[in-house]
Amino acid sequence: MARGSTRPTSRDVAQAAGVSQAAVSLVLGDKWRGRVSETTAERVRDAARELGYRPNLAARNLRLGHTRTVLLVVPALTTEFFAGVYTGAARIAAEHGFGTVLYPSPEGVGPARDPFASAQAALDGVIASSMAADALTAIRGDQLPLVMLDSDPSGSLGAATVNLDIADGVRQITEHLLTLGHRHFLHLAADVPSWTFDVRARELTTRLEAVPGTTLRTTHAPISIEGALTATRTALSAPGPHPTALVCDDDKLAAGAYKALRRLGLRVPDDISVTGLDDLALATAIDPELTTVRLDAELFGEHGMRALLAVLEGRTPDAGDIPVQLVVRGSTAPPRAS
Amino acid sequence: MARGSTRPTSRDVAQAAGVSQAAVSLVLGDKWRGRVSETTAERVRDAARELGYRPNLAARNLRLGHTRTVLLVVPALTTEFFAGVYTGAARIAAEHGFGTVLYPSPEGVGPARDPFASAQAALDGVIASSMAADALTAIRGDQLPLVMLDSDPSGSLGAATVNLDIADGVRQITEHLLTLGHRHFLHLAADVPSWTFDVRARELTTRLEAVPGTTLRTTHAPISIEGALTATRTALSAPGPHPTALVCDDDKLAAGAYKALRRLGLRVPDDISVTGLDDLALATAIDPELTTVRLDAELFGEHGMRALLAVLEGRTPDAGDIPVQLVVRGSTAPPRAS
DNA sequence: CCGAGTGAGTTATACGTAACACTTCACGGG
DNA sequence: CCCGTGAAGTGTTACGTATAACTCACTCGG
Structure with a gap:
């Protein structure tokens, strides 16, 4: 400790x-x-x-005169394309006993700084997403200062946590749909064990339980367009009151749902309203544009880093979740009079 | 040298x-x-x-006992969301004199390996995208082994290059559209100075010049959905023969073009055919699904790494571009009889 | 019975840097 | 005249590791 x-x-x-x-x-x-x-x-x-x-890697590298580590410089991280490039490169590197480190020319930091300053060595601290929990066992091996992103504050082994206020986002979505008059909900949930997804389900459930006359059905799907497609199709063909609102755990699932609904001959938002969560570029690429909750990823990153710096300096990180905001677009409308 | x-x-x-x-x-x-x-x-x-x-960073780190470097563990690189997280974190870190290194749990490599093995130090070599050319001045400062991705083979200062066969991809697209009967083309080009985009324009131009009776108009836009939207709208309202085929430099531009066409009351592919390039998830999320050229990003990364390993071992990297493949979907059709 | 060989270690050193402790010199005040 | 002081450096060491070179049995064939 x-x-x-x-x-x-x-x-x-x-x-x-x-x-x-x-x-x-x-x-x-x-x-x-x-x-x-x-x-x-x-x-x-x-x-x-x-x-x-x-x-001690620094000592080893000094002794050996090399590092078996390679740098990949990419224009930015915002493309799925270069994400794939990295994955492929990292696989081969790993097979050859090489590590791989990324230096994305930071978009907001001005011209590319000296990449080598970024690629120093070893680590003073770690910021980790709760979705990468499988890597955490190794991290706990060392006793490095650790900040967890979007993780259960009570279950993070004393590590500092920085969270988006997802609960409030779901609350805003639910309120929006209830105000529009919706009563029958389908929850398209991510098939990934993570606190951040648990929160969504919990919040939606508790809110709807407080409103008499509502129904909530839940179906799980892997986070991909195809996964969402099949799950949605199955869920909608089930018996019971037909949902008029489809709440998706994130935008990608919503995009998959769009395709399923199209094949079923249902129109968004006329026959069914759809909501996402993230506000990716995808959200405005699809038709109609998606009502979703904007998560400010950069702000999230900034808070995470500030928290880590605080830990490194022996201070207590600022508490408080990061606010999120509902963005209403064309995918939600009042239900048709049944 | x-x-x-x-x-x-x-x-x-x-x-x-x-x-x-x-x-x-x-x-x-x-x-x-x-x-x-x-x-x-x-x-x-x-x-x-x-x-x-x-x-020598290894020596310095060994001496000082710390590195002023921080690790960010994310579930994968395939989301725009975590790209933003990284950007924000890196900005704050830089302001505090800290470097940032990414360890994406590689999707295809099995469970997360020891992140610290990846975060060794300094560098034995570099792989760089031609789009990140601004970072290269710093790289040339050291005389590190360098592999360039999608870069002009004759202008890379002797560095090894690994290229996707973009030219062939554009050739396949052009052939596909010509076979369908299209004669009037609009090229929605990326407003980014890079060899990889120059190739697209050159290939399209030379191919169409060989076919009598064809016309080609070109408009430039920044790579974003909004940029493509405005550029497309302006270009289509210009006088002259109306294009029946819209060739976009990448899928994102194509998604933007979709929106522009929708607002102009044009239907894809009935009124105009659209093609992309990349085959991102986006390509199948939009309606109709996009005819595009599949670039195997992972394969690209693998080739890049293999080339770098070859350089490191004093061998000459394998030559030859990486093949790409046309994927025909619903966004292309024969032009309506005018 | 002796020297070569082998198994099982140990000793010593170097990698390149940062920083502490030390030296040298000039100067100036009492 | 001498001591204190500050400027301008230098000598030395330690960080933790990998490995070449060495030691010290002990065995065994001739």
């Missing part, structure tokens, strides 16, 4: 295992073929695990 | 300036207030510039 106790070094491991530092280096570097006995190697590995030893 | 001559160290600078290594460290670290004379400091800076000295 205390950042004061410095990380264990290979010498600490050596002492714990009763061998020399060189032996530790040999064992952990897999260079001990005929140099160290199996039993000693095992003892070293145990000690390393025990102490939670992680080699 | 030769990678063999190792990079200059602070000691080399010291020798060139006739001072001790410590003095160099003081001067370059801006810690020489009353410790070194102005004239000596100047001499040191000159020597450093002369030799092209860049401090």
Whole structure:
């Protein structure tokens, strides 16, 4: 917990295992073929695990004179295209034991700064999305300062959290639809275990329970246009009161729902209203333009970084969720008189 | 040029300036207030510039025990949302003298690997998109192995290039439209100076010049839905033979064009055929689905990395452009009999 | 019985930097 | 005349790792 106790070094491991530092280096570097006995190697590995030893990358890189790390410079991160480029490059790099680091020319920071300043080494702290929770086990291995994005404040192991006020966004959507006169809802939920999606479901449910005469059906789909398409189609053909409002967990799901509705011969918003969440470029590309909740991603990033800086300086990060805003467009309208 | 001559160290600078290594460290670290004379400091800076000295980050990090670098873990890079998060975070970090490095849990690489393995340090090489050319001046400062993506093979200063066969893609589009019977074309071009866009214009022009009776008009727009909208509207209201085919430089422009056409009361593909380029998710989200050329971004990334690995190992990278493929969807049809 | 060979380690060093502690010199006040 | 002081540096060390070179048994074939 205390950042004061410095990380264990290979010498600490050596002492714990009763061998020399060189032996530790040999064992952990897999260079001990005929140099160290199996039993000693095992003892070293145990000690390393025990102490939670992680080699100091700066020292290793200095010693070796290279880093097996590669930089990918891309114009910006806003395109799915370069996201794919990165994925492919990272895969091959990983297969060759190389790491990959991204340097997106930041759009708002002016001309590209020196990329190498960004690519220093190791880490002083971490900002992590709750959707990348699988990577967190490794992160907790070191005791790095950590900030979680959109994560359960009570379940983040003491890490600071920075959250968008998703609950309020869902509240705004629900209110908007209720005001328009809708009573029968279908919730197209993301098939991803994450606190940020749990919040949506919880908020929608509790709000509708307070209004007599409403119904709520829920269907789950992977976050993709195809996933949303099939899930929506199935859900709408189920028996029961026909939904007049389709609340989607995000814009991408809404885009998929559009396609499903089109194939079913339903018109948006005449036959059914649709809402999204995110306000991606996609939201205004589809027809009719999507009523959704605008999440200010950049602001989110800024708050996350500010929180991390606070942690690094020993201060307590500012609390308080980041406000979001309903954007009403053409995909919502009063239900037709039934 | 030769990678063999190792990079200059602070000691080399010291020798060139006739001072001790410590003095160099003081001067370059801006810690020489009353410790070194102005004239000596100047001499040191000159020597450093002369030799092209860049401090070894690994050594510095090892010495200082920290890196002023922060990691952002995101679920994937495929969302515009997290692109924004990164941008905001990077801006604030930069303002505080921190670098930022991205570790996207790679979708195709299985569960998140140890993020710290990816965040090593410094660089052995660089892969750069031609659209990020402004960052390249800094890159050329060091003599790092460099691979350029989608860049003019003859103008890349000897760096290896890996290109998608965009020319062939445009050829396929043009052929497709000509076969359908189109003769009057409008080219919605990206307002971005880059070789990859020049190729599109050149290919389209030369192909159409070979077919008597065709016309080609060109209009430029920034790559955004709004930009495409206004540009398309203006271009279509110009006098002359009315275009029956709208060739867009990428899918995003095509999405913008859709909106413009809708407002002008033109139906796709009945009144006008539209083509894109990229095959983003967007292409199948809009209605009708877009005829476009599929660029395999991951494959592109893989080739880029392979090329870089080849350079690093002293081999010559494989030549040859990466094939692309026309995907015919609902946005293209024969022109109506005029 | 002796030297070569091998298994199992250890010792020592270097990577490039930052910073602490030290030296040298000139000057000026008492 | 001498000591204190400040400017202008320099010598040295440590950061944590990987590895070349070395040591010290112990075995075994001739």
